[in-house]
Amino acid sequence: MKAVVAGGGVGGLITALLMKKNGFHVTIFEKSSKLGGRLSYVKEGEFKIDEGPTIVLLPLMLQSILNEAGISDEEYELISLNPLYKLHFSDGSTYTKYSDFEKQLGELKSNFPGQESGFIRFMKDMDIRFRLGKEQFLEKTFVNRKSFWTRMNVQTLMKLKAYRSVSQSLKPYFTDERLRQAYSLQTLYIGGNPYDSPAMYSLVSYSEHKHGVYYLKGGYAKLAEVLERALLKAGVEIHKNALVQSIESEGIKAKGIHVNGEFHEADYVVLNGDFPSVTHMLEPHIQKKEYIPSSGCLLLYLGLDKIYEEANVHQFYMGADFQKHMKEIFVTKEVPEDPSIYAFHPSVIDPSLAPEGKSVLYALIPVPSGNHIDWDAQSGFIDQIIEKLEEKGFPGLREHIVWKKVKTPNDAKREGLFEGGSFGLAPVLFQSGVFRPQVKPSKLDNVYAAGASIHPGGGIPLVMQGAKMMVDVLMEDVNKQNGVSLNGKVERSVRTM
Template sequence: MMQQVSVVGGGIGGLVSALLLQKQGLQVSVYEASERLGGRLRFVERDGDKIDQGPTIVLLPDTIKEILKDIGIEDEVELLEIDPLYSIHYQDGTTYTKYRDPAKQEEELKKLFPQDVKGFKRFMKDMKFRFDLGKPRYLETSFVRKRDFFTPTSIQTLSKLKAYQQVYQQLKTYFNEPKLREAYALQTLYIGGNPYRTPAIYSLVSYSEHEHGIYYIKGGYASLVEKLEVKMRELGISIFTNTPVHSVKPPNAIVLEDGEKVESDFIIINGDFPVAQKLVEGTADRNFEPSSGCFLVYMGIKGVKEDLSVHQFYLSKDFEQNMKEVFQWKQVPTDPSIYLFNPSKVDSSLAAKGKSVLYTLVPVPSGNQIDWEKEKEDFKDLILNRLEQNGLDDIRERIEWMEIRTPQEAMKDGLFEGGSFGIAPSLFQSAAFRPQVQPFPQHPSILAVGASVHPGGGIPIVMMGAKLVSEVIETQLEKPSTKRKV
């Protein structure tokens, strides 16, 4: 009889897991509480316009292509390379632009920070060594058995990766200029981490931008969902939307909100793990530290900002103070750092001719300490003021519609403590210390995938997690595996 799999949650991890397992010959059913699939991948749609609600920066393109090939839709997804990668604007008027092209990057460094050209080359050389060492050992390997992590070789590897240092601390050994340290530390915010506390292994994100590039998926990151859903239906995967799961009864049953009990050989949990773990009866909840939250402003505007590249960062005058407000003091930032996304620069399909869409993201505290209903209008005005001071002087006149999203909305959508990126990427919430694809050792038929589960957050990394899930199940079914060690 064909092995049955129930996937609880239709986020990117659940969808990719479902496709990989169906292609292995298992029969998969997906249960999603909302009316649509995709989880964090969705659009904000208004007046014929649309823009990604969540992730926007496409990293690790080869990883994405490999997994899309595995599930059979690689030819349906168009990846556009973005170069320059992005510009970082400092409040003293300095603008530092990052490039994929090493020659252009060296020219930019010589122009702005000539004393750090050698340091940058050393940074890229060291990070290449660490990336090549760490990717197969940590991103592509699950630690279902903790003893596989605590080996002399693994500990030695962690030492080589400088996991005992923090990102910003490590960058001091490469860059004399504080602006450059900030430029290569801010990427921890992509996964909701504090650059002054996050382990130095996450410096590999900024290296990867230069080495592997930043891309944009034509039609928006969320356009992946429709393509995945079409493939799922084509392969015969059963999809149940508007179907909340009330509980998971180990070892092999889920109970729907209407009381129906569904038994299967494997259950995959795809909700944000600190929240979703509460569904599993008879297991002890583990406490976690959430990632940062996001204050997001989506806008439809008249005209297209052709002079504005796809990605921009506008940093706080005192970046360290800003990070303390977000991560330690848990207060509304007084001088926020802002990310601006201008996808209409490369994709005219998102808005009508002569119009475009913009998205701003500001790191803010997760949790419920801030009354965002009270604060959001003033904070939105502060963001628009900063944009006006940085070349978008007519932004208010151009706005045709606007929507705001705060950690309160994220919490309602099931994100742990309103954090936008799963659990925080701290040392003791990374690698073997993070929830694994088999999070309950006593129940090996219950698996998990998502931003809060190893190998971590970010769409390509969650997709890698889905591949680990499929490999673990393949191993459990005692099929010969030619894939990576699990």
Template sequence: MKLAFIGSGIGSLTTALLLSKEGFTIDIYEAESEPGGRLRYLQRGPYKIDAGPTIVLLPEMLLSILEQGGIARQELDLIKCDPLYQICFPDGTSYVKYPDVNRQKEELLRVFPQDVRYFEQFMKDMKQHYEIGDAMFLNRSFSRRSSAFHPKMLHSLFKLKAYQSVRQRAASYFSNEKLIDAYSLQTLYIGGDPMSSPGLYSLIPYSEHAHGLYYLKKGYAGLASLLKSVLEERGVRFHFNELINKIDYDASGVKGVRSEAREETYDKVIFNGELPRLYDLLGHMKKRAPSFIPSSGCFLLYYGLSTHYENKMTHQFFLPEQFLYHMKQVFKTKELPTNPSFYTFYPSAIDSTLAPEGHSVLYVLVPVPSGDGVDWEREKERFASMIEEQIEQRAFPEFKKHIVWRDVKTPLDAKADGLFEGGSFGIAPVLKQSGMFRPQMKPLPIDGLYAVGASIHPGGGIPIVMQGAKLLADEMMQKPAQWGRGELG
């Protein structure tokens, strides 16, 4: 069987990895010069840093899928982050998160003693919820309507309290506002608002404790290079710098793809890109494109520094006095944040391969609105200067005098790169775009047309996209899904 993949993001690479073992003939078309999509490096001379995803969650899921595809676990050098990260509040309070529950309770006794007993209940309840969510949502596709709206599925959504937001779920356990923030900000990992992302995403902060948080040595983008190498050895053909501009199909299904350079016939076509663009490739189907809600955007700052900071955590979050007001500006009013939270990724704390000796690299992410509500051409430098003041005051002393180089990316750049409305995470994880309501691997009634990626069920985040790729590969190999241990009576 002959397959065409449009786009070489982690969804395509993982699906191709699994199918290339089964004798499929595979072509991967990529408009850029390298594979990986959001998994890519930003390099300046001897400095290198991930430009996209940084936090490795669900390591067992990631490793087991790669292993199924024929990549041994030891080929990836995963470093466990312990502590997980630090959350810093403007009044000087800091809260450190640990993978070990007992150490976490000690930290709670230090900072939020009144909430220790509620943390124990949170972990107990979320363990049960994770088992349900894993079986009912992560390990199942909803391409068939009968399974999507099966009473078991609807019962599972109710059990997971999907009708509540992640912040409401956190507030049902914790009394301190800072702690509620600490256990709901994780929706930002997938571009979601803590106030509107459904409660099933409360499994993210639980998973950090239960499964750990890791860093991939030399950067997450190295995974794309590894997959490319393995796939090429198996005969998978990459067509770089080649933009597909049309998918050919008729009443019987897909026929092939077209670019400026060629027309090719294929048995099946897999689209891995921003979902609204799929409709553009189908000609008159563009008129039927649904109205999607984009994820948040990111204001990204990258630095090479002429110093190395000791005793700094790889991951840190810095919250403002009014975190919820920042979220309102990002997701509701769509305006330039006035006093934003920000996240710092300092991989040089545990990886000396990314910069010259005695130097380091730093990545800073500020959640900002997607869309066209902010004039980034006018605001970019002023906003960057404001964030740099915060970085120096709250995170890295004398940081500015050590800057060797700096790069800044805004949602305007993301939109120019083809990301939907400049959002960094595909479509938003709101209820009507989650679970069975999210676009599925068969997004349209065209035989032989499939989709994979952050905007497709089960959702965003590298391991979750890889899980979606596994579901797709199983579908194409006609492996039936099974009810798991989370089956409800």
């Protein structure tokens, strides 16, 4: 059986490996000159740094899926970070997060006395909710949307407080606004507003403590290289600079795809582009829908002539008014006046990213998606960011910069990301779970989808989990067509943790 994968992002690569393992002849068509999608490097001479994702979460899920795809733990190295990261607030106070429970209580006692009991209750409650949410939502697809509306799922939604925002859900646990920020900003990892994203996403901050925060040696983009080697070894055919233009169908069956003006026949088609940007290929077999994009990012990539040894791998510098910053991103959609900043300085533990004695630094500022802002005219804003980094954690930064590159939402949109949003669809309630595009996104029987905008959502481990579930659904469809009896249903669990 022939399968074509339109797009070489991490979802497409995992899909290809798993389908090859199931006996398919698999061909990947990637429009750019490299595989990996958001998993990519920015390079300048001997400097290199991750272009997109940097924070490795849910390590057991990631490792389990890689193992199933034929990649051993020895082919890459995950480094556990402790502390996880440090937050710096505008009033000069700080909060360091740890994976060690007792150490975290000590940090709270020192810097936020009286908040310890709230943290204990938070972890206890989230432990229960994580198990519920994982089983009911992260490990199931909802190809048949009606199958979602069971009494158990509705009860789970209520227990997960899906009707409340992440920020609201933290009020019973933390009375200090700074801690509410510290445990709600994680929605920004997937481009969501903590004052709007449903409370189930508060499980991300819980998972950081419970499962740890990791760094992939060589950078997260190293994973794309590992996957490409595995694909070539497995015999998957790869075509780069190959733009998939359309799907040719007959009735409710796709016959193949058109790539750079040529037709390629296929028994199964998998779409791995940012979903709202590829829906035109599914018309008229899909209902038109308006989607909400995730937030955009202003990204600064810096090469430095020194290493800031006292820095953490990850740190956050919070603006004076976090809620105002979120409003500027998601409501008024303007350049933030006093933004919060995430800084990534992997050279403190990884010397492979820069020449000896030198380093790389990555700064991410959440900004509005869309192309209505002229970022070329925002040099003053970029100077403001560098000044804040210099003041808060990287003294003398300007004089140590030997290389700088800036990436904006306009660049992201040109690369094919929906409305320049960096994380696919925004994680609002009606774009989550059953309401999110599913692994079978249209009425075409043999067309499937994987990626950040497909259930279960964004973040590298979840995209990989979505690809795994997609292949599981596809194989059940194959078995049905071949008259093989099935154990379970299409929405059955796909366990990875």
